[in-house]
């Protein structure tokens with residue numbers, strides 16, 4: 001059955017690069033799509049070369065990505081430049097050479113990616129870049145199929161997870177061929193392992209924050225307020241806020257904490273009329289900033305800019321600021337029947353500031369849960 005494109009020409013070109021005496025490294029910015037694609041490429045070339053190492057340039061911190069590596073036995077190691085002397089050939093999947101400073105100075109023989117092509121000329125003798133594909137895992141499924149390789153249980157599950165993640169579970173940038181690949185892989189994948197990965201949403205060390213969240217959760221106007229106090233990283237505010245999005249009937253939540261000398265508020269929700277980006281922009285008038293989208297926003301201020309008399313009662317102080325900002329916004333939106341007038345009522349400078357901050361906040365905020373894009377260098381994302 002002609003399930004996929006026939007890639008015999010590409011495969012022949014790829015095979016021509018494989019020499020039995022050479023060691024390969026597949027470099028990735030580890031996320032589910034990259035991990036699965038690297039596993040597939042390793043499977044395709046491993047019997048024809050001396051060795052194939054999968055090396056990641058980033059730290060892996062997301063629990064689902066850690067679960068994927070653990071349950072699917074992905075042999076990924078941390079990339080060290082000293083490894084270079086033992087490697088003769090480099091391949092890159094789910095990325096392009098200019099995406100990451102760690103890739104600079106390496107000569108890639110193979111580049112397989114689905115990110116947009118840029119003007120940067122790619123010198124790799126074998127390159128396959130298809131921005132119209134939802135994931136590289138889809139492309140690699142086609143390669144396996146064309147090569148007559150039936151994906152084993154763990155590889156098939158990895159590719160399925162790669163497709164799921166990059167298409168936000170078939171909701172974003174998903175094409176027919178991504179769906180077809182997923183369907184094909186489901187014959188070989190392991191649904192139980194997939195569920196174990198999907199359910200690995202939290203790290204054990206995050207649990208005390210949840211217990212704090214349940215203790216401090218209280219209504220704030222029509223939304224909810226959570227105070228976590230001092231946190232190691234503001235990322236935990238995002239994790240907790242995303243959790244509360246799953247609570248039926250909860251309109252929006254503001255999860256607050258203090259991290260690195262700053263009071264940070266993470267907003268989630270806003271599926272009704274409330275524009276959380278607009279609320280976030282007014283939380284810390286004169287002492288901090290905020291912004292974001294309608295359903296995800298962030299506000300923050302340096303602790304030193306909080307009036308001295310409020311520093312000991314921060315939880316209540318921040319609550320009052322959010323309550324005031326949200327109620328003000330709600331009344332403005334109610335008065336203008338849906339908010340069009342409300343946004344024009346904001347002063348010009350406030351609005352301009354909000355837009356600038358919204359961009360920064362939006363990018364920062366888009367990473368959690370089934371996350372969107374993230375800077376390629378630092379962390380593993382779900383993209």
Ligand SMILES: [Mn+2]
Pocket residue numbers: 033034094114134135136166383
């Ligand atoms: Mn990808």
